[in-house]
Amino acid sequence: MSPHTTSHGPQPVPALPGAVGAWTLRPAPAAPVEGGLTLPAPAAGTARAYTALRGGCAPAFQVEIQRVLSHPLRGCYPVGAHDLLLAVIPLAPQPEPDAVALLDALTQALFGADPRCRRVMAAPDVADVPALERYTAGRFRTVAEADLHERTVTLMVVEPPQVMEVSTALDDMPH
Template sequence: MTTSLDVPPLPEPAPGADWTLRPLADAGHGVRAYAAVPRDGGTPVELRLHRVQHHPVRACYPYGAHDIAVGLVLVEDAETMAVRLLSDLVPALFAADPHCRRVVAAPAEDDTATQSAFEAGGFRRVAEADLPNGSVVLFTAEPAWIADVPTALDDMPH
């Protein structure tokens, strides 16, 4: 397990020319919060980034020091914008931190709109978990160098 001294700072997200990220007030230790505003108009999406070590989801899996947790706060009719944002953001996070193994999300179990946005934005639904603030659904996105590694026993050298 890593210590807080081993946790690298969060990369500055750069989801591309289609987005303007406006930093929000200090969100706390290890958290960056933004209003992600589409340049072509549309509903902004509140985006929160954490290193997994600084997020309750750390209890759900053996995380790496570079893993990033993503949180979204959607207003009405923002699901389409969130999907666009995630599709641009995740590759940008992996490019900004080449050591990142996973970008994870843990929307509330009853927040089906946000869950749908994560699935449509390229995240894979992994499991349900109980965290101190309630039940969540764990989603993950992985770079190709992790996702393409075979895990079937028949594929392992022996």
């Protein structure tokens, strides 16, 4: 059994609605975009790509979503079967508030589409300062760096409130 499958097969990436927040999402081919995830031929259904448009204007962002377990990052940080990897790549210069609003809308939509998802990860290149700032402004927090074959990335995560509210204090643990 491959590492991204369960006894029931690979976990599909949930489909997102045609609109999230003020953004329209159109399905797109998972073609490599500079700064993207470099999607390795994932198992069927374990990756999706969208073009995000705001107000019917020209495409503003490429959005790539993949199951972490179907990406080489699966060995770099503890992940669950439902955790997602997200890349939001500007297709043209965009005001940062637009990217932050899109990240917020996407993470809310992803947690809503898959209630068993415990975290959404991002993995921008360590030298990509605009991407690091974009994800940080979008409430992603840095957790580690990881060396992949072709580059070093900063692992960033955002978790839903029900995960963040769980106490990790030793006194709160059952004995």
